[in-house]
Amino acid sequence: MLDKTINLLVIDDDDINIFIIKKIVEKTGYKISMTAKSNGQLAIDYIKETLENNQILPQLILIDINMPVMNGWEFVEAYTGLNVTEDINLYILSSSVYENDIEKTKSYNNVKGFISKPLSLDRLTELLKEVEIKQF
Template sequence: MNVEVLNVDDDKMVLFIHQKMMVNAQFCDSPKSFEDGYESLAYIEKEKNNNKHFIIFLDVNMPKLDGWAFLELLGNKGLSSYCYVFVITSSIDHTDQDKAETYPAVIGFVEKPLSIEKLKNLKTIEKLKPFFN
């Protein structure tokens, strides 16, 4: 089984920083970045197969397609089973975390800023262990 890591955030600087941290934390050698949720959904649809999964770091607050609408479309298109989503946001609103947990593809909630330490801890999540052993 192989996995691909996707960053979905409308902020180019955040995408750049997350990419560098992922490489430095040995979380992923070459994460893909998308500034638009629609583009990332199209990519998943095109690239999905039974042996490929996606770990997605999803920003909640984006202009074209926010994180909640992205998660709805992911489910409606039948793509949830291929994806492990971390909702990543600077929001400290606990209702966001509660809402995130209602989506089957969401396996975690991460507050910005993402750090090397947080990434190393994420590798120990039970659902992700097969990808990092």
């Protein structure tokens, strides 16, 4: 494992889920800078600001589907319109059990997959390994 920081963006309106993910992040052994946004619009604004200020974008984004203001699908559409050139790993992280949500994930080229909540330490570690291999 390299000593570089991985930037993680979590988009979820549930404070308990954010808390759980923070605790899991602490147990991975990776150096992670985690940012959490409570809806897709705040996340889009964050990414735009990051781009405008030439800051480092997140290498991994976990997106809940059901949120106020801008849901996960609307975020993915808006994110696609930003024309981000970096290859960022986007994953839908949802408690949805609907097959159409899992299938819809496959219709977006920039979304790598669907993860059912709750996020596990093993699954997050797998995602971080993917980022590490690709980025560093």
